[in-house]
Amino acid sequence: MEPQAYSAPYNNGYTVSAPPQAHNKKIQNYVFNMNEVLGKGNFSKVYRAVNEVTSNFLLTLDDVVAIKVVELSSIKTPALVQLLYSEIDILKTLHHPNVLNCMEVFTSANNCYIITELCDGGDVETRIRAKGPIDEREARKLIL
Secondary structure, eight states: OOOOOEEEEOTTSOEEEEOOOOOEEEETTEEEEEEEEEEEOSSEEEEEEEETTTOOSSOOTTTEEEEEEEEGGGOOSHHHHHHHHHHHHHHHHOOOTTSOOEEEEEEOSSEEEEEEEOOTTOOHHHHHHHHOOOOHHHHHHHHO
C-alpha cells in the first residue's frame, strides 16, 4: 500500500498538501525511493537509485543508476523465465557507448534487480515519435 498525501490547515484557512513520505528501499549498496517510478512494464518497474558506497556530497554520473525491479511472481511460464535470463545475458555481454551498461544483477526471494547506468535522454522510439524519422547520418552515429 502506497503512503497517502496528508493535508494540514494553514494559518489563513488554506490547506497545504505534503507529498507522500519517501518509501526507501536498499538493495546491496543501492538506495531508491519506491514512490518515484521512472518507468514500468508488464513485469517490472524502473527506479532512480544512488550507490551509497561510491557517492558523497557531490554525486557523479557513476553514483546515480537505474534499478529495474522484476517481480518474480509475475513471471509464470518457462518462456518468460527464459526471456528474463536472455535479457540479463544480453545486457551483461553488450559493451557499446549507445547501449545501456549493466552493472550488477541481484536476486531475492521475490524480485530480480537489474542495476544499469541511468539514461535520462529517452530512447530512440521516443525521439522518432517527437521529431520524426532519423536520417542515415544520425542513425549511423547511434549504431556505430
